[in-house]
Amino acid sequence: MYTGWSTPLGLVQEELNQREYEGHPVPDSIKEKVAAIDEKDAMNIVLIDPIFDELEALPKSADFNYVQPNDLEEIRRERPDGPRKLGDVNNDEILDRLHGAWTGRACGCALGKPVEGVGMRGAKGMDGRQTIRTYLENRGHWPLDFYFSGAEAEDEIKLPCELSQRENIAFMEPDDDIHYTLIALHVLEKHGADFTWKDVANAWNNCLPYNAICTAETQAILNYNLAVPRTSLMGRVKADWVTPDFTSTHRNPYREWIGAQIRADGWGYACAGHPELAADFAWRDAHWTHRANGIYGEMMFAAIMASAFLVHDPVELTKIGLSEIPKNCRLSEAVNAALEKAEQTDDFHTYMDWVQEHYGDLSPVHTVNNALVVVGAMLYGQMDFHKSICVSVEGAWDTDCNGATCGSIVGAASGAKGLNSTLVAPLNDTIRPKVFGFEEIKMSELAERTLQVQKGITAR
Known part of the structure; x- marks a missing residue:
């Protein structure tokens, strides 16, 4: 312990x-x-x-009717029918769409970053959505249309992350939502399509500062390192007993939180047009840190991301994502219910009232409730790059995660040339993360490198 x-x-x-x-x-x-x-x-x-x-040691209730396996083949047996493979993206479009995806991820992350804390916990007796709206209204910035201002007002709410506020923003500052997408690129460049979960764990050890890792990821990497002697990584001793069951569950109560879901994008980029393969890659990445719906969130959004390079309808994209996870799991149940609810109201915040009523008891960094924010933003933003990202952050809870995931999807669907948004220029196409080997890099270069990885994978 x-x-x-x-x-x-x-x-x-x-x-x-x-x-x-x-x-x-x-x-x-x-x-x-x-x-x-x-x-x-x-x-x-x-x-x-x-x-x-x-x-x-507690027994499972006989009334628990969900079927939620963790093994990939068992997950596939429980999933509904789906396209599995859509086809390859046009060579004339793929680089631009990859650039759009990286740019969208950074824009959404930066937009949501200053309000992540108040989005989760609220302020002044208000919940997260109320706090964000009040903050913007008090500064004449509602509805959300640009990066948050740090200007003071009578509400006395002070936002952190000054480098992501409109007065200062000049690049994407360090954030785990960006870090894990870079890690995916690193793993695929080094190991290719046959990478294993241990390759991911070792990449974290080699590339990520421990203090940049949160919740389930913290517990999982600690479990891994406690079970794997350093000398085994040097080839001096053999120690291969550690399993994903252990790393994902031992003293890890965060195993169905959002930490895997935010790691989906890099696998989706690399598998553009191939949702089943993207879900496979996401499973390898997720199942050593998460269980059940924690795994499914990453698989679903990796499949959505891979499909967004070719499919631009939000309902169709969501159903493709659902086709890669068990049909009788909590996440599928919630997303299907959300699709039905969205047909009944044309207002995002009325939809979010329903989401809060039914899923507001979950942690503000849980997989399921935050997935519904992203799905809602895709639907009510109508896949418009600017509107969808802004709506996703208005939805509160884990705002930088949801903004980043939504931004990736709509960025891939739009392509960089189609990004008619004021959110793009202030970042100067630049990311400055805390990932060794990526200390400062252009998103255009990341798109080029991702394209080389993607070509190698789809050529197999």
């Missing part, structure tokens, strides 16, 4: 919620035991660690 993203007490408190979400009712006796732990014992491993074992 160890800490990671939170204290042992923080981890076990989240595990209570996670076990029930997975269909394992937690008895009051365990809840009361956790509630009785004083904050001064938050790091008391001897006291807290046995509770995890109790939670792990």
Whole structure:
């Protein structure tokens, strides 16, 4: 037992919620035991660690009717019919669309970055959406149409991330939503289409500062490193017992949160026109850090992303994404319900009222509720680059993640030449991440490098 993203007490408190979400009712006796732990014992491993074992041993309820496998072949057996492969993207368009996708990801991430905190937790007694709207209205900027201002107003709400505010923005600053897309490119350049989950884990160790890794990813990389001696990576000893089951579940209550979903894009870029293959790559990336819907979120959006290079209808794209995940899982249920709801109202915020009513009890960084924000932004933004990204951030919760995912999709659909948006120019086509080997790079260069990877994959 160890800490990671939170204290042992923080981890076990989240595990209570996670076990029930997975269909394992937690008895009051365990809840009361956790509630009785004083904050001064938050790091008391001897006291807290046995509770995890109790939670792990809980039986699944007979009333839990979802079918949510973690193995790729089992996932495929449970998925509905789908196109699997759409075809190759026109050679005259692919580079421009890749540039559009990278640009869209950066624009959406930068737009949502300053309000990520208030989008999740709200401020001044308001929820996230209310806070974002109030902040913009008080500065004369509602509806959202450009990067957030850091200007002061009577609400006394101060936003962080000054480098992503309209007064200062000149490039995409470091953010995990960008980092993992770069990691995907790095892995594919180094290992090609036959990469494994351990290649991804080793890339994190080699390229990402530990402090740039969050929640489920923090727990998974700690689990991996605790189980894999450094000397084994040098070839001195053999240590191959570590499994994705262990890295994704051991003291990892965040295993169905958004962390895998935000890693989908790079695989989708590399598999443009090939949604099944994109979902396969996403599964390899996701299943060592996440379980069930945490995996499916990345698979669904990787398939959507791969398809957006050829398909531009938001409903069709969403259904292609759904065709790569189990038909009877929580994420499929929620997305299908969202598609039905969207047919009944023409207003995004009325739609979001419904999303909050039905999925607002989930963590603000959960896979399912944030997926519905992105799907809603695609639908109500009508795949327009500028409008869709702005709407996705207005939806609150994990604003930079949702803005980035939505931006990737509409950017690929539009292509860089079609990006008639004021969000593009301020970034100067430049990303300055905290990823070793990518300290400062142009998005146009990333598109060129991604194209070379994509050519190698589709030629197989």
